[in-house]
Amino acid sequence: MCLLLCKQQRTIRKYTVMIIKRITVKNFGSVAFYDTVLTSKLNILDTFFTSEISAAIELVLCSKTLQEHHVIGVRDDTLITAEVLVAESSYYIELKPTDEGLLKLTTLDDREKDVTDFYRTLISHCTEQDTIDNFDGRDDSFPLRLCWYRGCDDYEAPKDLHSRSNYVVSTKTFRSHLIRYIKAFEPEPINNIKNYKATINNQGRFEVVYPGVSGELLLSETEEKLFWYICFLNVAEFWTDVENIRNMHHEKKPLIIKNFLEFLDQTTDIDGLIARTTKLGRQVIILTLPMQESLKRKWMGKNDEHRKISGT
Numbered sequence: 146m147c148l149l150l151c152k153q154q155r156t157i158r159k160y161t162v163m164i165i166k167r168i169t170v171k172n173f174g175s176v177a178f179y180d181t182v183l184t185s186k187l188n189i190l191d192t193f194f195t196s197e198i199s200a201a202i203e204l205v206l207c208s209k210t211l212q213e214h215h216v217i218g219v220r221d222d223t224l225i226t227a228e229v230l231v232a233e234s235s236y237y238i239e240l241k242p243t244d245e246g247l248l249k250l251t252t253l254d255d256r257e258k259d260v261t262d263f264y265r266t267l268i269s270h271c272t273e274q275d276t277i278d279n280f281d282g283r284d285d286s287f288p289l290r291l292c293w294y295r296g297c298d299d300y301e302a303p304k305d306l307h308s309r310s311n312y313v314v315s316t317k318t319f320r321s322h323l324i325r326y327i328k329a330f331e332p333e334p335i336n337n338i339k340n341y342k343a344t345i346n347n348q349g350r351f352e353v354v355y356p357g358v359s360g361e362l363l364l365s366e367t368e369e370k371l372f373w374y375i376c377f378l379n380v381a382e383f384w385t386d387v388e389n390i391r392n393m394h395h396e397k398k399p400l401i402i403k404n405f406l407e408f409l410d411q412t413t414d415i416d417g418l419i420a421r422t423t424k425l426g427r428q429v430i431i432l433t434l435p436m437q438e439s440l441k442r443k444w445m446g447k448n449d450e451h452r453k454i455s456g457t
Contacts, residue, residue, distance in 0.1 A: 187423055188428070268395075278401065
């Protein structure tokens with residue numbers, strides 16, 4: 146984790162945290178009915194339909210990453226509703242299919258006034274921020290994101306990276322902080338037993354190192370997921386720093402995590418990573434296949450402030 150700002154007291158500017166209070170999904174993909182109430186901090190949603198529920202959440206959040214593609218699983222009778230809290234104001238979201246098979250979002254306020262355009266503008270982020278707000282344990286791009294931002298020739302970035310970030314990655318402020326962040330980074334442990342650590346090379350790529358060993362290391366599935374998750378956390382923390390430095394006052398959307406817990410060995414200790422995730426000051430939503438409550442409590446440790454979701 147970068148110690149550049151950790152050794153000094155960060156100046157955290159006031160921002161508004163966006164909270165999904167409740168979401169209901171009907172006839173969407175393989176889901177006949179799903180309904181849950183969420184807490185403002187840490188949530189673990191047990192469901193066999195992680196793809197559909199995560200897509201429903203992203204639609205409620207107006208995620209640009211999802212809007213770029215045709216949403217799979219929409220039926221004539223699909224209905225997604227949610228209650229969302231932003232800046233102490235409640236918004237009531239409804240998504241229904243159009244004749245073209247797309248889902249149209251409508252938003253009402255407490256007075257049942259249509260505020261759809263206002264809501265979209267209020268929570269609008271650039272596509273890159275919407276992307277990094279989501280951790281998918283099948284996505285191996287997080288180790289590369291900082292070197293993409295840096296523009297290293299050895300690691301070709303998506304061609305639309307600059308426009309996806311609303312050209313923030315092109316600014317002098319962003320690039321200066323990126324260089325400082327990379328230089329100040331100190332290796333982080335991945336597996337204390339094997340002494341594997343995550344580090345960043347001079348070009349900004351995250352790598353796994355082991356004392357006395359050169360070259361690429363062969364990781365277990367658990368180690369790989371932990372490494373990617375550490376990269377995700379560092380990228381999220383880096384963007385938090387940039388937002389503070391640039392005084393970006395947009396709403397803080399929930400962090401969505403999926404395809405993670407179910408791929409970990411049961412002896413894995415992740416309560417420190419979960420604590421670090423919650424310190425970002427965001428609502429955290431972890432989607433996972435159903436698992437024993439005792440295992441979730443073990444993994445969450447002192448962070449066990451989630452609401453149990455049953456039988457979905």
